[in-house]
Amino acid sequence: MRLLITGVSGLLGINTAWEALQAGHEVIGWVNRRMLPRAPFPTRSIDLTDATATAAAWDEAKPEAVIHCAALANLDECERNPQYAYALNAEAAGRLAALAKRDGVAFVHISTDAVFDGKRGGYTENDTPNPLSIYARSKLMGEERVLAANPQAFVARVNLFGWSLSGRRSLAEWFLNNLRAGKQMRGFTDVFFCPLLANHLARLLFDALERGLHGLYHLVAADCMSKYEFGVLLARRFGLDASLIKPSSVENSGLSAARAHNLTLRADKFAAAVNHTIPTIEDGVEEFHRQALSRYPENLREWLNP
Numbered sequence: 001m002r003l004l005i006t007g008v009s010g011l012l013g014i015n016t017a018w019e020a021l022q023a024g025h026e027v028i029g030w031v032n033r034r035m036l037p038r039a040p041f042p043t044r045s046i047d048l049t050d051a052t053a054t055a056a057a058w059d060e061a062k063p064e065a066v067i068h069c070a071a072l073a074n075l076d077e078c079e080r081n082p083q084y085a086y087a088l089n090a091e092a093a094g095r096l097a098a099l100a101k102r103d104g105v106a107f108v109h110i111s112t113d114a115v116f117d118g119k120r121g122g123y124t125e126n127d128t129p130n131p132l133s134i135y136a137r138s139k140l141m142g143e144e145r146v147l148a149a150n151p152q153a154f155v156a157r158v159n160l161f162g163w164s165l166s167g168r169r170s171l172a173e174w175f176l177n178n179l180r181a182g183k184q185m186r187g188f189t190d191v192f193f194c195p196l197l198a199n200h201l202a203r204l205l206f207d208a209l210e211r212g213l214h215g216l217y218h219l220v221a222a223d224c225m226s227k228y229e230f231g232v233l234l235a236r237r238f239g240l241d242a243s244l245i246k247p248s249s250v251e252n253s254g255l256s257a258a259r260a261h262n263l264t265l266r267a268d269k270f271a272a273a274v275n276h277t278i279p280t281i282e283d284g285v286e287e288f289h290r291q292a293l294s295r296y297p298e299n300l301r302e303w304l305n306p
């Protein structure tokens with residue numbers, strides 16, 4: 001399939017592009033500013049908050065399917081620039097979904113576990129969101145805009161980790177960078193999540209496309225843990241000193257955007273729809289480690305070279 005990936009220079013986008021190529025799909029990548037001159041697919045720079053430029057680029061791309069990964073996904077940036085957060089995370093997403101509807105193109109929209117307030121955890125698609133931050137509110141509005149413009153869209157609430165082009169984007173990389181530098185760091189014992197490896201997530205998104213799923217789905221790992229436990233799991237798998245990770249509470253973290261405590265979601269609806277099991281966090285960490293051994297992150301970063 002001819003697959004357009006927006007935000008292809010981001011954490012999810014780059015790993016999705018890799019997986020799409022492995023699966024034999026034709027990839028068209030859109031970035032904002034970070035071009036990928038050596039990527040084995042064409043990339044185009046576009047500001048998705050510009051409706052005219054988006055429509056023109058869309059007409060040229062002629063995709064058969066879209067995975068919309070572009071977003072302002074930095075919580076503190078969203079607090080500083082709410083207008084831009086809403087313009088990109090909500091309005092631009094709705095516009096793209098409408099273009100896809102107009103042309104009969106399959107559309108996957110990526111949302112977040114952070115639409116919930118994290119007071120309870122174990123959320124299903126039937127639970128009522130209560131976003132705590134500008135980021136989360138703009139993402140919830142994005143879901144609404146996408147499904148209003150295009151009821152055939154597949155909207156996935158996700159959490160993920162993996163190798164990024166900057167080497168700093170994902171929580172797993174943050175833990176590893178500190179561990180490898182022998183630096184102490186805090187690991188939250190009171191924040192729970194269910195992150196999927198970006199590559200696992202990408203493969204599940206292809207499943208969704210192949211089966212023509214539409215509507216809202218939770219797409220997270222089959223199990224959940226605290227961010228502290230996640231750091232320790234990584235440290236052990238990579239043979240690093242887990243005692244550098246100090247158990248701590250998010251309440252004393254000084255982070256400016258409000259953080260929810262229990263963002264565990266249930267992916268049963270998706271598992272039933274695709275009729276197979278979803279990888280666990282440990283499965284993801286195993287593959288993340290194998291990727292490091294096979295120089296996967298270095299190979300991805302080659303795509304940035306002029």
Ligand SMILES: NC(=O)c1ccc[n+]([C@@H]2O[C@H](COP(=O)([O-])OP(=O)(O)OC[C@H]3O[C@@H](n4cnc5c(N)ncnc54)[C@H](OP(=O)(O)O)[C@@H]3O)[C@@H](O)[C@H]2O)c1
Pocket residue numbers: 006007008009010011012013030031032033034035046047048049068069070071072073074088110111112113139158159160161169
């Ligand atoms: N990472 C997580 O832990 C996490 C958790 C839950 C949900 N999500 C969701 O997953 C999706 C992917 O997140 P990510 O972590 O991969 O994000 P990311 O690494 O921050 O990447 C964001 C991407 O969006 C592009 N972009 C930014 N502003 C743009 C604009 N105005 N026009 C066009 N493109 C623009 C960026 O391009 P440049 O590189 O050129 O700037 C980049 O490719 C997002 O929807 C996010 O909300 C992520």
